[in-house]
Amino acid sequence: MDADPGRRHRAAAPQASARRRAAARPDEPPPLPSKVALKQFLAEAGGRVTKSTIARAFGLTADQRQALRVLMREIAAEGGSAPAGKRGIIHPTRLPEIAPVEVTGTDPDGDPIARPLQWQGEGRPPVIYMRPEPKGQPALTAGERVLARLKAIGPGKYEGRTFKRIGGAAPARILGVYEEGRIIPTDRRQKGIWQVAPADANGAKAGEIVLAEPLPSTRHFGPKPARITEILGMMGEPRSVSLVCIHAHGIPDVFPAEAVQQAEKARGVTVRGRTDLRDTPLVTIDGEDARDFDDAVFAEPDGSGWRVLVAIADVAHYVTSGDHLDREAWARGNSVYFPDRVVPMLPEALSNGWCSLRPEEDRGCLFVEMRFDEHGRKHAHEFGRGIMRSAARLTYEQVQEHHDSGTDPAALNPGHVGRLYGAFRALLAAREKRGTLDLDMPERRVMLNDKGQVTAIVPRSRLDAHRLIEEFMVAANVCAAEELERLNQPCMYRVHDRPSDQKLEGLRQFLATFDITLPQGDRLHPRDFARVLEKVKGTPHDRLVNEAVLRGQSQAAYAPDNLGHFGLALTRYAHFTSPIRRYADLLVHRALIRGLKLGKDGLHEEEAARFPDTAEHITSTERRAAAAERDAVDRYLAAFMAQRVGESFEARISGVTRFGLFVTLEENGASGIVPLGSLPDDRWDLDEATQSLAGRRTRLIFRLGDAVEARLAEATPRTGGMVFHLMQGLPSRRPSRPAPKGHQHGRRR
Secondary structure, eight states: OOSOHHHHHHHHHHHHHHHHHHHHSOSSOOOOOOHHHHHHHHHHHOSOBOHHHHHHHHTOOGGGHHHHHHHHHHHHHTTSOEEETTTEEEOTTSOOSEEEEEEEEEOTTSOEEEEESSOOSSSSOOEEEEOOOOTTSOOOOTTOEEEEEEEEEETTEEEEEEEEEEEOOOOSOEEEEEETTEEEESSTTOOOOEEEOGGGSTTOOTTEEEEEEEOOOOOSSSOEEEEEEEEEEETTSTTHHHHHHHHHTTOOOSOOHHHHHHHHTOOOOOSTTSEEOTTSOOEEEEOTTOOOOOEEEEEEEETTEEEEEEEEEOGGGTSOTTSHHHHHHHHHOBOEEOSSOEEOSSOHHIIIIITSOOBTSEEEEEEEEEEEOTTSOEEEEEEEEEEEEBSEEEEHHHHHHHHHHTOOOTTSOTTHHHHHHHHHHHHHHHHHHHOOOOOOOOOEEEEEOTTSOEEEEEEOOOOHHHHHHHHHHHHHHHHHHHHHHHTTOOOOEEEBOOOOHHHHHHHHHHHHTTTOOOOOGGGOOHHHHHHHHHHHTTSTTHHHHHHHHHHTSOOOEEESSOOOBTTTTBSOOBOOSOTTTBHHHHHHHHHHHHHTTOOSOSOOHHHHHTHHHHHHHHHHHHHHHHHHHHHHHHHHHHHHHGGGTTOEEEEEEEEEETTEEEEEETTTOOEEEEEGGGSOSSOEEEETTTTEEEETTTOOEEETTOEEEEEEEEEETTTTEEEEEESTTSGGGOOOSOOOOOBOOOOOO
16 A cells, blocks of 8 residues: 555646647648649748748647758759748748848939848849938948848838848949049949049049049048049040940950960961861851851751751861860850950850851861651751851841842852751741741841941841841750760750749740730640730730740759750750850860860860769850840930930830839830839839839829820930930829729829
8 A cells, every 4th residue: 555645646737738738639740741732822821931931831849940950951953942030931932021231222202222132032032122211321332231121012122121231342443434533433223423533543534434433531421532444435436335344344345365375376287187068068157247158058858858958167176175265265165246346255266267157268167967757857867077168158137138139149059048947947837737936026226337337226137047047056966965965974954943933923024914814824834825925916915925934934954964955945955056155165165175085175074074063154144145235226226316316206005113214115125214203293103013013193094005195204324224204294194094903102292
């Protein structure tokens, strides 16, 4: 008998409690969420979540915390989440409640605009509209960094309020125009002006383009001090626009002496060890303003199908791994093309000399011979290293004219052009059956006179001759990727992923305003976009929808791992056809040379090991080049339009924001801003869903895609910026329809 009768009761109590807990627990713990489910949870959470939050949401036990931690690390490594605080994570397309941001400039109302310092989502980072600083505090300036409290105000838009200033260096260098002791930046995003003391002017004269460095300063207001370090030329002179763009985007434009000397020592190839193609009438077909010719084509019937030969300049023979030319080509990544000049990837002795397939001159080449059936389906290909002699240098316009008239150039046998088009039609049929994304986005061509002045801005023609070369090049590029896979060689793929869910959702909302739908992401195919474009073809919204579909796509990139090419509807694709102007193509050439044992100048192992880093680098140089080329066209357009300030133009609204509208002219594609302050005095409401700006009192409504009459108020060639005022809003033009109630993001004017 126990001395303490209550002892047995107390000892039994924990055992009974444990039995009850065990009975309440299921036999098996709930499964861990899949990566897809966890990413969806992050997307729907709307903010920061912790491991505990996730465990509660999915009913996980304490024993599963370690496995959950591993799963969270894997998702973070794949880019499916971003850190938020010490222990939290957030969806990569969202920003945490407090985050470091950098001020990039101001909006037309003078309020600071910032970008997140840590952005891991797809596409462009969100725009952060910073609230004005409290009274007595200095205003935020470009380049300054702060810890900001953030609040989402729309897709890709946040409102920010300074929590703590964390500094931020001034720009490492300043590019601008020197005027009366000050430097006015050529970048429209930089709103500041820099003061230059006479002793720091370095002999600069008014109107000259200069590079300068900021000087230490304790000033919080007014111009900051700077010292001019280099004078580049006079603003407004021929070639000044491209000069500004080259320096603004940091594009290398001077070759080291060692690289130039190596290029100038180059000599032609011999037939030894090469296939002799000199009797095959290969021809180059390029634009009238082309500066280098790196591809040549030939086609002839092959039974009921076609035999197509594509020969490409043998750059690998002259630029070998690790030499002076190779290091400089890697650094540049690609050539950059401006209306008045080209910044080549290789020195002129090669790019316009031994690597350019000039007519009637022997040149080394890599070639691919392809055989297609009558429906354009490829059933064989073979690569080789050869020596060729171009039979003619033709332009797209010449080839199209000969095809339309049924004639041939004097240097070619009768029927030559017709055979090229016969093979092209077969390949085009295969492309159409495959279903690809063909955006109708006319390129603008800047026409300059001998003095470097703009005489016209015209759309580049889009002929069947252009498409012929494109189809031949695409076929050759596919063969290169297939061949390297067959040979088990590294390949620098050209990849284009399907659009992200976020971009697709935004595109769906936009297309819904035109009663156009898209399938769900997992069933989406390029031909679905083709159907969208076909529906709007020839309508007033044609260009606008093409631009929206383009913005909705993922950006193409280079990668050593194959993701396929969504836009071309191809499972594998590489760049093989332009090694003069793209480093990726040179790597593909070297890999083919090694795999097919075509010489000792093939790909090196250490070079192959660097493929991931090289892919990232040449993707960034390609995007840098594209930005510089667009920038140059914008500045030339502004210079051209500066003579027409005060004129009115037919235009369409191409953007709707809380600080105003963007318009694009029908005449030449010039774009500019319509500041909110230039609209009639009203309270303006922005409706994100319908992409419209509505005035409460005037009852005016401006919608994305609306046709408007725009008067050019300002054009600044120095920055490429243009400001327009709308003619709509005059008393006689006000519509009587009521304005819909939208979300209030405007401010009283």
